[in-house]
Amino acid sequence: MKHPDQATLALHAGGDLGAIARWRTERHLAHCGLCRRELAAYRSDREGLAELHSFPNVAWGRLASEMRANIRLGLIAGECVAPPPRRSPLAWSPARLAAFAAGLALAAATVWMEWSGPGFVPASGAVVETTAGGVRLTRGSQAMGLLNRAGEKVTYTAGAQGSVEARYVDTNCVTVNQVDVD
């Protein structure tokens, strides 16, 4: 039997699944006690969230934003290195889930505390560099990049005055993308 993943159950607990996914999940839940218990746990935890929001002097919205950003980054990184998906629901036991969540919460809280002060911009200088997809300028938390056309062989050349260019053949002409530090 293929169980819904934890994200699906969490979304279902909050009523956030689309119609088709909701129907499929409910169909599965009708026959699976294990997933019903997981769902019940999510619903119970959801009810506790209101109390969590009553903690004073905590910017929960901002913390949630940082968490979302970190989780999103984790998901993207996970896609790159993910092993074949595991089907067993036991792989996500409550203890493991709690440990994972606590780790993420700690990381997010650290980032939040680090960034909430006046020195928000982590890097001082501007950097222009080659990347897997093109040339990118980074200045603090802001970035601007020009992307190469996928699949073409690219020649990169740096300009010592502070630039990097990427050159490639595009149909019947040559495109040169250049990004300057300033």
Place this chain on the structure above:
Amino acid sequence: MSINIWRKLAAKTAFSVVFGFAGAILLCAQDGPLPAGSINVNFPDDAPVALMKSADQSHASARGAALAIDLHLALTLRNIGSASIRGLALRVVSQEAALGGKGSVTLTSLNIAAGDAFPVRIDMQLMRPSQAAAGPLVEVALDGVLFQNLAFYGPNRLGSERTLTAAEMEAGRDRQYFKSVLARGGPEALRREVLNSLARQAARPQLDVRVSRGHAVTSAALGPERTENFAFLRFPDSPVEAVAGRAQVAFNEAREPRIQVRNLSKEPVRYVEVRWLVRDSNGQEYMAAKLPVSAPEGIAPGQTAGGTEETALQFRRNNQPVAIGGAVGFVSQVEFSNGKVWVPARVDLDRDTLRDVLPPSAEEERLTNLYRRNGLDALLLELKKY
């Protein structure tokens, strides 16, 4: 605080993360197209090219407190002048991202007859705070157009006149070279020449590079710093010679490159470009960077001029740092004050020391790519057009 409270807090924190996980998935639903007016494409009224069509597939998505913007712009331009266009440069500026980040998209090796349309693609990624001032995210402007007779149109704020003219001169030089091979040895000789070029292109080692501005001090992690003096290659017909050059080198970082050149010609020179090759600890050479010497007021005949760039360059290959073991330079481009441009002769670049290290010219890359995709007949047909 009692254990129960800690337990409760841990559990609640965990569940807030679980719902954050769900929220992360829901964020995908917030992705959307950019609002109207986010991209401003601006060509002067008297420009020799007109914007015919603009297809925009850009979209933005939230990344925590930042906004990630994927910008995919497909422009169709038409040559509304009377001469063939050989090159075009667009200035791409983002006022919002990277505090005025500036870039350019340049097309060379064009052959666009009067009245013909041609496509230009601009693919960008921007990351900026989600709370930002209103106004266009990206402004695209025409910086220059080069015609077949080397006449130039445009504000030239990026030095496009020189860049496009040099590319066109290299293109003419290399087309002529391939034509001479064809004339001497026939199609099979041309095929051999193209295959040799493709083999060199495939084997040429390339570095990834990171350039930063205003690096006053090298990181201690890089190890001791030393002054690396350049050795120079000299071409017989070069109007300018490089007389001195050095950089502060520590492991894979070179900073504050300094170059000095002398004008050997009888004309004032306003720009010199020196190609900089680095050698790693195994003796393998790589094309590292271009070093400019800019003198808007002109370098008089016989005079020397130079400059120091307040930049640091770090080199890597296959994600591994490349330790710099030596530096070689040669003059690769000269712009005279009258606007004429000199580029090295093919025979000088075909030396063993350079041929396997330097990238081919844009035109050589285009022509060999044409052969690779469409075969010898297509290449012969293309060479006949010039």
